[in-house]
Amino acid sequence: MKNDSEIFKEILTGFVTEEDPLLSMMKWMMDQLMQIEAQMKVGASKGEHSRERKSHFSGYRPRRFDTRLGTVYLMVPKIRKGGYVPFFITERRRSEQALMALVQEAYVNGVSTRKIERLAKELGIENISASQVSQINKGLDEQVEAFRNRPLRKEYPFVWVDALYEKIRNHEGRVISTALMVAYGVTIEGNREVLAIEPFVAESTETWKSFFDKLRTRGVEKIALLISDAHQGIQKAFKQSFIGASWQRCKVHFMRNILAHVPHRAKERFAARLKSIWLQESREDALKIAQMVIDEYDKKFPEAIEVLQNGLEDSLQFYHFPQIDKRRISSTNVLERINKEIRRRSKVVSVFPSRESYLRLIATYLMEYTEDWESERSYIQPAKLQEVMEIHEAQLQAA
8 A cells, every 4th residue: 555655756757757747747737627526516526326416427538728838628517407617727818818819810910900909919929920820729619619519509598699790800801790600598407508600691591501500410309489589580590490490580670670660759658668588478468568558659650650660560479488587588688798798899809800800809708708608597497498499399399
């Protein structure tokens, strides 16, 4: 039986034989810290029977981690319930690396604005070569591609889609507006997840069809309800890709479309009446209030009422899911905080130097949101989601 000093001596000897003993020691320490922290989160060691157990281990996921001593590749334990992100990784966010890489690329390509140059100096970037930029970007791009092409689950009860737009310099040097289409979903366990991040020059039925088809290729088979704005391309493409699924028109975007036809002096009063439609407890009550609004304002604001009548039914689809809090699924507001944060970061750059840099920066932020959501409590109760999917399956069978 070896004593503690003999074991410690063997460990040190192993480090000395490595190419970089300090880096190896640091990696070993990280592995030990992850093991301890994960066991505390689970409430038991791997394979141990314990009444204190809160969850179970579910393999590992590789994670690159850049440090001042060099790059290490960690095998981070996966935990079934609650997820797990090592505390020392959260201290150095991947998105900050992406922002620095973006600034460096802009700087090298000579397209930086005064704001970019000022930020570059604050980050300590003054003279950097194209090869250094390429090396920095390579590791991030590998992680982004792996995330964007990872296999997905078969079922996502609720999915939200949206598009972000930024100015990007193309290979000809022209500045063009480019869309980044994003899909967020809730798993059957109630956890939120970023499902897809795809860049396109513009939104159209063809691009959205390609977007949804890729979701299917990656494993998604069933969606009960999609929530989005009223873009015709989204509606048509989704109906073709996911037959039998429902579409919810975002009530917030819908109200904006209606109020665009109302004089400014009357907007506040009319908006309050409109809002009451979607606050009702049932679809029948919502239809009654909507009819009252139509009768009251039909002659005053005929164009606004016409928009309301044409889109009302699509804005009430969330009532077909009475077991779910309607605030969760009646609009795309759940995305607004995320999109606001992304835009706050991206506005640092007036024009992105390439589509790759735009995708790299936005994707790394969204990857971090997904990792954070893994350790949060359920966004929607799993039992309710299971009920939703059972009803949806029965409807598909009956169709």
